[in-house]
Structures are given as C-alpha cells and as structure tokens.
Amino acid sequence: MKFDPFVIPFNIGLFFILIYAVVRSIIWFRALSRPDKLRLQRGFFGRPFGQSLKEIFLESLIHRKIFKTNFLLGYMHMSLAFGWFLLILFGTIEADIFGDSHLNPPYKAIFFKYFNPVHGMTGIEAAYSFLMDLILAFILSGLLLAVIKRFYSRVVGMRKTTKLKTLDRIALTSLWMIFPSRLLAESFTSGAYGSGSFLTGSLGSSLASFLPAIEMAYPFWWLYSISLGTFFILLPLTRYMHIPTELFLIFARNSGIRTGDQPGAFMEMQIYSCSSCGICIDACQLNFSAGITNIQSAYLMKGLRNAEDVRDIASNCLMCGRCDIKCPVGIELTPVRMIARRSGDSEAGSKNGIWKKYFPERHPVAPEKQSHEPAYGWLPEAKVPKADVLYYAGCMTHLTPAVKNAMVKILDASGVNYDFIDRDGGVCCGRPLMLAGQDREARELINYNSQLIWKSGATTLVTSCPICYKVFRESYYLNVEVLHHTQFIRRLILKGSIRLSFLRKKVSYHTPSELGRRSGIYDDPKLVLMHVARFQKTGFDDENSLCCGGSLGNTRISHDQKNKIALDAVHELTKADPDILATACPLCKKTFAGVSDTPVADIAEIVAEALSLPVPPAGRKGKKILKHRETANID
C-alpha cells in the first residue's frame, strides 16, 4: 500500500508549517539591523553554531532548566518535546529500514503501522517495535501530567483568558488528541493483525477481542492525521509557536544579538519564544506576596503576541528581575517590558483578519509621540569644585541621612580628596524617569549630571544608591569609574586606607535587586560584611534574592501591597535571627525599616560603626585580615 486519503490533512498541515517557518524566518532576518544580520551570519558559520546545537538539545528537547526548577514540570516538557522528537527520528529510521523503499515521504514514517500492519512480529523488528512503544508510552505519561496540570491550574486560577481563547483551546485539544489517537489507531491495527509490542500489541489484542478491529482502526488513523494537521495549521496563532521560534532565538542569541532598548525583530522572536510555562509566575513576588496574578511576564508576552493593550501589565512590575533569572528560555523579560513601558497611547487590538494574525506587523509597540520642549528648564547652572573622588548620595540616601553621614565619616577617615556633589540636595539621576518609560526627560537630567561630573575632573564616582549606580554606569557617557559604596569601601580596606575593628554581631545581608541581578554586584557587599561582622546566609542570596517591595519600578501597586511584600521578605531574611539586617540600598533600608523588628542598617553604617571603635593593635594590617577572612569565609 502506497497511499491512502487519510494522510492528506497531515500533509497539508506539515507543508503549511514548513513553508510558514521558512517565510517567517526570512521576515525576521530581513527585519534585523545590519550589524545584527552580520552577527547572525558570523554566528551561523562559526563556533556559536555548535553551542547553539548543544543548547537546542539541552533546553529545547531535554528542558534542563525546567528540570532544575521543578522536576515534574521538567518531565512533562521533556516527555512531550524529546519524546516526540525521538518518535519522529526513530519512526523515520524504521520506515527507511523496514519499509518497502528508502527515502520515504514523511507520512510513511508517521503512519508506518498503517502501511506495514504485520511489521514487528519477530527478532530485531520486534525489538524495534518495543522501542517505538516505549517512546509512545513515555509521551503519553507526560501528556497525562499535562492534562492533570491544566485542570489543577484552572482551579488555582493561574490562566488568564485571552482574545485567542477559542483558537488556543482548539490547538491544545488537537495536541492532546495526537498521541491517544495514535495509540488507538496502532492498537486496533495491531490487534487486527496480531502484531505490535507491549503497549499497542496488548491493548490491541484486548480491544480486538470484543470489537471489530480493522473497521475501528481506520477512523482513528483519520483522527490522528486530522489532529496533526489542525495542530500544525493553528500553531502560528498560539503559544505553540514557541517550538519553531525558540530554535531561531537560540541561534540569534548565541550570535550575540541582544534586545537593547529598541523594539524589533529580536524582541518579536523573544515574545514568540515564550511557551507560557508559568515559571515566571511562581518566581514573582507580586504573585506570592501581594496576590497580583495577571501581570507576570508570561501574560505580558501573551498580551504582546495578541497585540493587546499591555500598558497596565507593563507598568505593574517591580522590575526586580527574578523572572529574568528563572526563565528557562532565557528571554530578556525586563528589557522587553521596558520597551513596552515606553509605548505611547497606541491603538491596540487593531489587528483584524486572519492574514494579519499569521503575519502581524513588525512590532506591536508604537513609540510615544513627544513634544520637544525641555521639561526641566529650571535646572540650576552646574557648579562643582575640582576633586579626585565624587560622592553622589542620591535622592533616596538623602531620605536616610544615617547612610549619608556614615559615608561622610568613612570618606573623611580614608583621607581621599573627595567632593560631596549633592550635599545640599542634587538633581535626580534619571533612572526613576526611565523606569516610568520617560527616556527623553531622563536624558535631560543625565546631561545635566554629566556636565557636573565632567567639570569636576574626577576619576571616580561613588554612589550610595544602586538605582543611581546602574544608570551612571549604563546610560551616562563618562570617563570616570563608577563605584557603588560597597565596592569603594572594599577597596579602601584592601588598600589599608581605613582600619576597622570586628563587631561581634550576626548580620544577614539582603541583596538589593538593582545592585545584584540588575548590576551583577554580589560579592563586594558580602566581603565587606565578612570583614566587620559575623555574616549569615539567608537562603535568598545572590541571584535568588528578594525584592524589598519599595521598588520605583512599579507605579501601580498600593501602599498595602508594598508593605505585604516587604513583610514577607523581612520574614524570610530574618529567619536566622540576625542582630542586624544589612542592605546596600537606601530604598531597601527605608522600606524594611518600617516593617522589620530586627534593626535594618546599610553596610556603610556598619562600617562606620566599626570605624569608631578602637583601632586594632599595630601590625595587624586590614589588608591581611581581609585576605584571611575572605579565604576563610568563601565556600
């Protein structure tokens, strides 16, 4: 038997999705900027190619990162992805070796059993059938988990309805139908001919004992083919588009392409690569502390994909970056959200018609139309004396004067030639405006502060606030070294400029999101703390750190919701019962101080306290002690 009409739905679907994937890839490639195109070309024909293949195997098939987060979820994703891949691979080999000809059309492999019903009775053929049954059982076990998870998730209300609800549901149903219909079709055929292995064979013979197997098999082969065809045709309109997109994304990312701050083809690829696995939802403090369950990154991606108005979702986020770290696909969620925040009053949901759904316009985010008058004409003339080191406390530090005073004390003790540029209050660094999506206004403040720093002729800029630190380092064009005060203090200790005594206190450290995940400063604050006090781990260290809740990133949540987040975070961080809850951000300090029973202090304050105590006896140089303690404390 060479052909049967039931393979037509499958063939239509398969050729449609193959052609679509090629066309969409070409559209994306052409939309990339010129440097990005060159990067991708170089990456495709260079070393990143191997890396990409490895990543595709580990992440797209095995789903290693999901395994690390949640074993059952990982197994579910792996059994469906890797299992289906194996079924296709071994099915093709099976059709090639045992079929009546080589290089068969794909349907010959997919519907092998129908065309070769008596295959797999003895010897190596039976062993091969056993393997194929094993793979099918593997997929079906994952599918069972998926079905359970779907209904369990509905109960806890984790899924949001979308505009494409009906289509998503049809695609999901067709995906669920694929493997059970294959099982039944193969079982009936096996039952009729007495072939098949442990799964299809035994199920087939038991079914054949009371049902007309041959007559029953044919409709299920039709069902199997129709399910596949429907799934392929609906795939571009649903979240399952992540399957082909992720491959493209991995190649693009390994070639060095990044989102940056402009919407474009790469951002679109990332949006389509989201599989809505829900790991970002579990990581989000707004979810587990404040009970806000509709704004997480998976929903942002879904909204962007369906061209909905996402401004409310985009603004209601702490920008702490916990989801960025956890995302198993490695989507740059925060940069995408920043781009969405900058979008103006765009006409969302204007995409009607099926063609527009398959080929949406370049990007769903329209930039805001802005007037070009300066918003901050009132800024005073920049005047600053010459100095080597500039200390910029920042707005938030002025609100926590203890931090500011501690830093002045440390700077005075260290003997460096410094100037406190915003001693009497300064102009904001610009990051709060950027976080609200107002980049043009932020640029005015950035220019003003840049002038100030250029005029001073300084070589080092020290900030106390991680929010300022990040923007000074990333968005200013300066020829000075920007340091957070924890980095600066560590250098002073290493140089021996300040000598500190050891406080007999237990200290837990809260890593501020802006300093840790957003700027990558993890070790300096901890090493300084180890130098002056007994350092304790919290269970939420480094990349897994929590947000204090006071984040300027969120303009929507209420005072009560912020407090809930802060309370939960303090509760987790003080489990080891420390004497002091240390942090390195004035905003975190201010937020925690209101809800914490444990005293909250900035690292600068703790260091200043150690400074005021009698200096250790001569001969024990700070440098040596720090070296010693660093080696003793690092795991």
Next chain:
Amino acid sequence: MEGFGFSVLKERHINYDANDKSIAEYIAEREPSFRTCIECGCCSATCTTGAFTNFSLRELQILLKRGENEIAREQISKCMLCGKCILVCPRGVNTRNVILLAREAFRKLMKNEV
C-alpha cells in the same frame, strides 16, 4: 455676610461651578489613593525638585482637586519622579502614579479625550 462686617479676600474666591474637575476625577478613578491625601505637605518638604524651584506636590493636589488646572499644568512637568514623596507620605498615596496620571490626563485633555 458682608452686611455683618465679614468678607472674603478676593483672591480666596473659588468658583467651583466654573472650575473643571475632570483631571482630578480622571486621576482618582485610576489611583484611588489620590483621595486619601490630607495635604499635610510631607511630600513638598522632602521634594528633590522643591529644593530648586517652587514646585510643591501639596499645592498641586489642592489645585487639581479645586479644578484650577492651569497652574497645575505648568507645574506638573517639573517633577523628576524620584519617589521620595511616596516614602514619606503618611497616607500611603502613590504620588508617582498621581503625577504620571495627571500628565497623561493633561495630554489627553489637549485631544479632548478626558
């Protein structure tokens, strides 16, 4: 009242009928904490912009609630959104969102969308 020797200063006259409170309503609808403000002035006391100009969020709140939008429109763009006012507010007003919404409302007012 004037017959009894009492009078109101001319500059203190507020004509609520002539004033347009749509901006305040637009804000309060989207940010309910706007209504809880008691005009204590903590926000103005800590304001970064206030250190350089006569910008005062307290004044803005009063003006917007009275519907005297013209002065508010001129003042509102001065804010740098640094967020100190949120942290000092004893009533938990989400002041940054109030500013953002007021700007949005003024922008929409120009297009007659409020």
